[in-house]
Amino acid sequence: MHPLLIVTLVATAVYLTSCAFHPYMKCKQCNRSKESHSTTFKGAFGKCRTCNGVGHHVRWGARVLGRKS
Numbered sequence: 001m002h003p004l005l006i007v008t009l010v011a012t013a014v015y016l017t018s019c020a021f022h023p024y025m026k027c028k029q030c031n032r033s034k035e036s037h038s039t040t041f042k043g044a045f046g047k048c049r050t051c052n053g054v055g056h057h058v059r060w061g062a063r064v065l066g067r068k069s
């Protein structure tokens, strides 16, 4: 087997194991606050549009493993 292929397989296995235990990524836009703050009107805020008010995203690997939300 090609050494690079083994490295890729090991990396994928590590990544998927990580996704199984930690399936979510925090939302970079709201930093888990789930809110989107207005830059024009001070104090005005709404649901974060990037994560849809959830505060996190499901990681790609976790979606592959069958996690939905």
Ligand SMILES: [Zn+2]
Pocket: 027, 028, 029, 030, 031, 032, 034, 035, 048, 049, 050, 051, 052, 053, 054, 055, 056
């Ligand atoms: Zn967000």
